[in-house]
Amino acid sequence: MSHFQLLPAGWKKAVMVGLLTVCGTFGAFAQKTGGTGSTGSTGGTTTPTIPTRPSTTTGTTNPTTSTTPSIMDYQRPIYLSGRVMLDDGTAPPEPVVMLLVCNGQPRPQGYSDMKGRFSISLGQNQSMFTDASIGNPNDAFGTGTSQKSSSPGGVRNGMSERELMGCEFKADLPGFRSDVVQLSGRRILDSPELGTLVLHRLANVQGFVFSATTGMAPKDAKKAYEKGMDLAKKKKYSEAEAQLQKAVEVYPKYAAAWFELGNSLMAQKKNEDAQKAYEESVKSDGKFLKPHIQLMQLALSSRDWQLISDRSDTVLKLDPYSYSQAWFINAAAKYNLKKMDEAEKSAREAVKLDPDHHNPRSAQLLGTILADKGDYPGALEQMKGYLSFAPNAPDVESVRKQVAELERVAGVKATAQGAPATPAQNK
Known part of the structure; x- marks a missing residue:
């Protein structure tokens, strides 16, 4: 009962x-999209807030007190650079999202490149293609299926030193814990170089958001895959489908190409064909999380x-x-x-x-x-x-x-x- x-x-x-x-x-x-991006009033997510600049006066204004903003309140570009690597000393096989986290609210700022290097200007409201993202808050499951988004909470003209209070900077890759750089007290003229941020594999995590088969793909398959990805970025899904189909014909175990083929098919509302492509991706690499x-x-x-x-x-x-x-x-x-x-x-x-x-x-x-x-x-x-x-x-x-x-x-x-x-x- x-x-x-x-x-x-x-x-x-x-x-x-x-x-x-x-x-x-x-x-x-x-x-x-989902995750930390806004979905309106459904209660499914919340929109990260932009830290507000503290007032220089409180209560009754004292005529002898200057209201000129402190140098800490001026918004300017703040540059950060460095490298991301896995705890085995290798670069991540795909670009990794770089996050600014202020008071618990994550804000994607850009990506590392294929060698793990990153060069970021904080708060520039950069547009980011999530096909290269892993763990992007605008793609709640990190599958890379959303096509384009803007960094939530980004400040168009940069950030101020005061806004960096309570902020930290890290890489974001599902299944891994990133080293963290505290930004409180950082000055605009400080060196942008942060050194190396190491991604530590979490215990009891068997899956990966990248496929081990990618490194074994022959040159022709990789070339077709890259062409397909470029076409998908431009929302030319039918043409992307043709290139990705070519990639998996050249290398049938190309799990990442099967996955992206599924995404292009989904974008064309070919759901049954997309499901078959995702299933082929799983067959090629059972630990590749995205198709699952x-x-x-x-x-x-x-x-x-x-x-x-x-x-x-x-x-x-x-x-x-x-x-x-x-x-x-x-x-x-x-x-x-x-x-x-x-x-x-x-x-x-x-x-x-x-x-x-x-x-x-x-x-x-x-x-x-x-x-x-x-x-x-x-x-x-x-x-x-x-x-x-x-x-x-x-x-x-x-x-x-x-x-x-x-x-x-x-x-x-x-x-x-x-x-x-x-x-x-x-x-």
Whole structure:
């Protein structure tokens, strides 16, 4: 017997409508963006804020106090350069996103090159093609399927020294932990050279966001692949498809080319052909994460919860640390399959790996699971958390009603067990 029988009949349905909506959003990542970019008022993500310049005066103005901005407040280009390498001493096989993180908010600033070198001008609002990105916040799963985005929160004319307070600079590659450079106290005239940032492989991560087969591709296959990538950047997907098809014909084990072929097919809405290309990519390199993620996203549109569960299980086995969205999808699948303990575990991981609450619905899903298991105080805590994380979500009023019902039911349960009800529960 479901504990939801203690709640109004429409309560569970209202919750699941919201969850299905957000699952649909994740399933459309091949065409849309997510992560730390803005998705409007859905409550799915938050937009990084631009640090505001502190006022030079507070309270009543003293006529003898100068209001001239400090030199720390002037915005100028701040240049950073250096090198990224893996902990085995080699350069990453693909360009890596370079992140400026201020007060916990990540802002992509550019990429390393194919040799691992980077030269960045902070806050220049650079446009970045995510086909070269790994872990780009505008591509929540790091698959490189979004075509172009601007750095969120970028400051057009540069940054000030004061804005660098509380900021750090690092590389971003799923499955790896980057060395971090603290920028607090940095001056505009300081040397831009940061040295080498090492990417340390995380324990228990089996998957990679780059394919080991790329280095074995013959010259002709690489040439066709690069032509296909250039055409995809220009959104000439049909021509890109032809070049990428040529690359995999020359080298059938070219996992990265199969993956990019799938992306070009997806852009042309050839979903069945895209799925076959992603499956070929997986066959060529089973530890290459990107095609697994795309196959999981394609499964979402089917509403086949067992398939979604299996696909997300594979992603999380390869990398259990980098993708809170995959844990969320896995939790929703397990919940619909009535595997409540597994659903709760996955939902808790989704919440844990999303400390900045870019996907507040993880808390809502966890609350739903806990309510179904009869843990009304726990469910109430998560639902209240959702309201605080997504105060402008379109379903905020219905969730408030759900919170009220949970308070009532928690009170009924507490009274039945002989425990004193709280004032809120007595209402």
